[in-house]
Amino acid sequence: MTATTDARTVTAATPPANDLRRIASLIRARIVENSHRTGTPHLGSCLSCVDILTALYFNVLRIDPKNPRDPERDRFILSKGHGAPALFQILALRGYYPQSMLDDYGQNGSLFGEHPPTPDHLPGIEAATGSLGHGLPMGVGMALSARILGRTHRVFAVLSDGECNEGAVWEAAMFAAAQRLDRIAVVVDFNKWQATGRSEEIMALSPLVDKWRAFGWRACEADGHDVDALLSLLSAVPHGCGRPFAIVAHTIKGRGVSFMEDDNNWHYRIPTADEVAAAKRELGVPT
């Protein structure tokens, strides 16, 4: 299952998934608008992971935004920290903080920039990422803590494909498998690009799903924009098989805005006002 078919094809969906798609479109519009307003880059990377984050935050994660430090909460780590502009919008929409807090995004003294701040500084954040390859080891520690302390929470980490260049990812993968940590799941946002080139040309990533399997994980591929598929896979964690779980989610960088899709210029480009308006029209979000 890949997302290389028409990205805007809507598969038959249950009403909740339809709701999630509407939410995802709203989030995409806010990310694009925010990029224009604040000059925040990594637009393509943010748009590729929106459906994954939406599925997690609006359905899968057992979280209570009013009690963000609940010891039993599921932990989510955006290991590809440069997707923070997407996460910031989702946390606001989920009620971790008022939407108005994002008004000063990028201004002097604001918490909201290009990467997540520390958990001490913003509710809803479990790890201050930004340097790639850090989130999974920290997540493995969090999953291990659950076992030691007899807790049942799960840990979900979203990694980028470029991030899988980092050796620490595979160190963590081997350790999690050795410890049979089945309460941790990874979603690789496999948008086929990293900062300056095709991810499969820079490092020999393929076959990525087989790599995870070879490292002892239960692993599968999925369409990273198919919310139904993501929900059924992610909700089933832990699978009870004694293995950590990885989804190699095929995605499209810049997904949702036709002139950004699969164009790596949008790793750093900032949209103009006209481009924001065009993007919102495509997303069906009123300007």
Added chain:
Amino acid sequence: MRNAFADEITRLGVVDKRVTLLSGDIGNKLFDKFKDNNSDRFFNCGVAEANMMGMAAGLALNGLRPVVYTITPFTTTRCYEQIRVDVCYHRAPVVIVGTGAGLSYVDLGPTHHSCEDIAMLRVLPEMTVLCPCDANELRAALRAALKHDGPVYMRIGKKGEPVIHKSPPDFEIGRAITVREGSEICLISTGNVMRLALDVADQLGIIGIATRVESFHTVKPLDTQRLAQLFKQYRLVAAVEEHSRIGGLASAIAEWLSAQERQRAEFLGFSLADCFLHEVGSQDYARRRLGLSPEVIIAGIKRALATAA
């Protein structure tokens, strides 16, 4: 020192069920007792230090008190970014232990030497740097480290270091311990060179220079109150350390001095040369090759005193 560490962490692990020991595939049998008592809180993390340090941060942020243990370069420089970002930036209460610090592992070559670790760890915000001078100071330091609400780096030797304290001393992070009184000059030592500092003090005493010796087991935060007192009281203060002359205890004191008004005491630093050692030999041999010996220290102190007079 490492046997004392293993013994003390075993005791502490029994008392405090949050204590979780992570080892980087080292210490075969050393931690058998810890494992016997706390099998669910010991993890051999393999030869994968970046992951080990990141995991430690994840554990610490979720209610546990991880202690990370391996040979010094691998628990410091090998995973430096994980220490900086995952541990320090998150202010995660991880205790990082570097065993065989300085020139303890001479024969293993510079891959296993660690003469830069104090510099690299103390520059990190939120980090506390402890260098106990013997097994008993180590026990006390470890207890304090596990009570500290933030990251701690503890630099320890290997085994067979001379005993300085007969029992674990009263220990407070950031408060120096006076090991010997003396009225003329003061030596400030950190970590595993305390015996050398005391030997120097003995020899200076014989020629009429009564020498006080301080254990600055905490390099960060520096005991600035004690420093102010010492620089006021003595005409010469000298730092002794088994660490590069760049960035260690002597540097830390010089940094403090640079922000003070003129002090009475002259200050000397006795550290290791800024170079790799391409030879093997004893720890004493290695220290001498890198410029650290009682003779060098005594000659330097005599010269300074003669000039001052």
